[in-house]
Amino acid sequence: MDRLQAMQVFTRVVDTNSFTRAAETLDLPRASVTTIIQNLEAFLGTRLMHRTTRRLSLTPDGAAYYERCVRILADVEETEASFQSGNKKPHGKLRIDMPGPIGRLLVIPALCEFHQRYPDIDLQLGLSDRPVDLLQEGVDCVVRVGALQDSSLVARRIGLFEGVSCAAPDYIARAGMPTSLEDLDNHKAVNYFSSRTGRTLDWAFLVDGKEVEVKMKSIVSVNDSDAYVTCGLEGFGLIQPALFMVLPHLQSGQLVEVLPKLKPLPMPISVVYPHSRHLSPKVRVFVDWIAELFDRCPLLSGRGSLDATCTKRTFEERESAPMLDTPVISEWIA
Incomplete structure (x- = not known):
């Protein structure tokens, strides 16, 4: 044996x-x-x-x-x-899980770079937003948004997830442009409910350094990010998605930012892995690489603006690409 x-x-x-x-x-x-x-x-x-x-x-x-x-x-x-470490490159299967849009928009376009550096690592990339039990599912590390809930895990912050409040011009023409949080009482939103709990997620703003939650009225609620943005584009109400998710629509005028001085509550983006005295070489190099990748992306490193880009291909080149499958920020807490 x-x-x-x-x-x-x-x-x-x-x-x-x-x-x-x-x-x-x-x-x-x-x-x-x-x-x-x-x-x-x-x-x-x-x-x-x-x-x-x-x-x-x-x-x-x-x-x-x-x-x-x-x-x-x-x-x-x-x-x-x-x-x-001195004479052999990291090798073996590496299981990673991350939100779909981060994987598709940022990580996958750069994977050739990772493979060139570490050709002996067999990367198994899962794209999901559900909570992943790293030990039970044999996943080496995950990229998640929000506070670390499990004290047995280690989180290394690699970026900042910034949202934006916006709506279609047709909706603004019908309902008017809100200028304060109080004005939101007279507006409808597309609400997003959690697939895990069924709970409708409130909007969250950062006001004078404090979190302020607002419960929005709606005529439609969805639990899919593609449907969430589509409903916003179709004028069903205000939406509050990730900035990097809807940047092409904001740049083209299909969506208009509302309450620009009242920003949605930002959240940390972390790469999370099990606590251990020794981090395996393949996990260590991936964590270092993805931290470097996020640092090069203004939209996900806390330096975002409506003029920022992240990947080798600009967002203008991706305007005709399929809509990103991204939930609103609060749904990404691991």
């Missing part, structure tokens, strides 16, 4: 709380995972976990063995990395 592999399989089963998910993240047949755990328990002469059709739970021996396995595997990885 390969005891190191057995430790890796056992810790992954515990982290994912599933034999099936562990097998998927390790690229092993599920039957192999089951066999390895059975052989490990036989070798140790103790039961490590209780298994039912619904859940897994560690025995006292299993909990103690898990803690030691985590330390041993971290030491092995750190030792290997210390020798590889």
Whole structure:
């Protein structure tokens, strides 16, 4: 029995709380995972976990063995990395998850650059806005917007997510231009509701350094960012999307900014990964690279304006591109 592999399989089963998910993240047949755990328990002469059709739970021996396995595997990885760093480039599969528009607009156009630097990294890029359990799903790191909710994770801030309040000219012609937060009581908005909770998300402004939330009335609510912006373009009401998402529409006049002196509450953009004494080389280089990438993008680094661009291709060149699949800011909190 390969005891190191057995430790890796056992810790992954515990982290994912599933034999099936562990097998998927390790690229092993599920039957192999089951066999390895059975052989490990036989070798140790103790039961490590209780298994039912619904859940897994560690025995006292299993909990103690898990803690030691985590330390041993971290030491092995750190030792290997210390020798590889000087003579070998980072390699292996790297699983990343990030919001769709950030991936499509900023990251994917620059991936050739990353691949040229690190040709031995097999990048598996997930584009989603749902909360990702890094340990259970075997994801190495995620890019998310908002405050870090899980204290067991590490967040490195790489940018700032700025929103904009806007509407179609046709809507402004019918309803008038709001000039204060009080005026919003007389306006309709396209509301966005969370796919996870069903809760309608309030608008948030930064006023004199403090967050002010405004509950908007609407005649339509959606839970899809493409539909959200489309409804705004069609004149259903005010919208408050990400600035980089609707910049082409603002530049072309299809949307008009409202309340320009009252900015939506900005939120930090972070790359998030599990806490560990040692960050694997492949994760470290990706984190450093994406931080560099965001720093080159005014719209996502806190230096945004209606004249800013981010990628090699300007936003003017992308005006005819399909609309970005981006939820409003608050929905991106991990």
